[in-house]
Amino acid sequence: MEPKYEEAIRKAEQRVVEALAKNMDLYGITTSTGFLYGTLLFQDKAMTLDEMGSALGMSKTSMSTGVRTLMDLNMVSKIWMKGTRKDHYEVASDWYQNFIDFFSLKWRNAAEGNAHALKKSENELIALLAKPDFPQEQREATERSLTLIRNGLDYYDWLLRLIDTLESHEIFNFVPRKE
Structure with a gap:
């Protein structure tokens, strides 16, 4: 050369x-x-x-x-x-697979860890609301917190399904590789 x-x-x-x-x-x-x-x-x-x-x-x-x-x-x-x-x-050298592996690993670890924390908090708040002596003035704030937590759980469910579409390569049905 x-x-x-x-x-x-x-x-x-x-x-x-x-x-x-x-x-x-x-x-x-x-x-x-x-x-x-x-x-x-x-x-x-x-x-x-x-x-x-x-x-x-x-x-x-x-x-x-x-x-x-x-x-x-x-x-x-x-x-x-x-x-x-x-x-x-x-x-x-498959850049598509490199992206999938990298982000799937990072996102799955974060999503599963965060969803676990949210689920634990949801269960704790539900248990508090079930107590007969739980103060009425704290119920509204607790129910608001539960709504936020459930929205977060919905988000992490969506994110895990997105990761599944990446790992299964189903994502390429929606965003095809350039051939």
Whole structure:
């Protein structure tokens, strides 16, 4: 490849890597992990932690932490390579599936945790309202709180159904992939 073209290609790729790193930072993924993902994306082969560290000028420990984060999000996978004992990693290049995995995991954890807290509070307030000695002046405020909690439960039910449509790929019936 001619050097002048190689430099133009690297510059274009680096722009994408920087944009990805910045974007991932918006979603709670460190910028360095975003750079790692972007770097792996443009490789034509799987890389070891040492190779990643060399490419990014970062420590093996930082690379290991970043790779673990990306593996937890199903954005990177460890692969076996014949003739070497070092672990090799490659990026999952299906951006649609990366989005689904990332957001489904984050949203499901948050939605289930929040719904659990709301349900517990709902049950506690219902029990209070059922007590014969519960003060009348507190009933109205408690019933308002119950309405807000139930609205929240409806929202989390909707969010979990949305996550289900993402994970089942049913979402593509409503918002098709560009073919």
